[in-house]
Amino acid sequence: MVASKRGRKNLSLRLQPYEGTLLAEVVDYLNTLDKEEVNRRVAEILTISLLPLARYERGVSEKVLRFSTLESCHALSQQAHFLRQVVGVEVDLPVEGEVLLAQVKANVKNIQVKEKVEVKPAHPKSEFGAVDGLDDLFG
Secondary structure (H helix, E strand, O other), X not given: OOOOOOOOOOOOOOOXXXXXXXXXXXXXXXXXXXXXXXXXXXXHHHHXXXXXXXXXXXXXXXXXXXXXXHHHHHHHHHHHHHHHHHHOOOOOOOHHHHHHHHHHHHHHHHHHHHOOOXXXXXXXXXXXXXXXXXXXXXX
């Protein structure tokens, strides 16, 4: 195995929630997993939910920040879908939502029929693939 020449960052985090709290439930669940799995899952959650904020605070370009934020929102949406699938919870749209969804789909179809333009990727490949196992978790 070849060692990386890149420097490494370190974050030590110790959670000691009170019994009976929501965080205690999560800690109990994480304690059932092996250390590598816990580190992987925590790294994914932190990256997906906090990368745009970290970049915003650093003052990165508006283009990078926009792309990063959209990618994070997409990954969070996929995580929500994954949770619903695993737990078996369906989301029922209210009647207004179903009507609105039908209208949106009809509008998209009309636009696609009118504009047969070749779509070229305007954005770079997702950065979240860099976090080990993220593609496995979110598809």
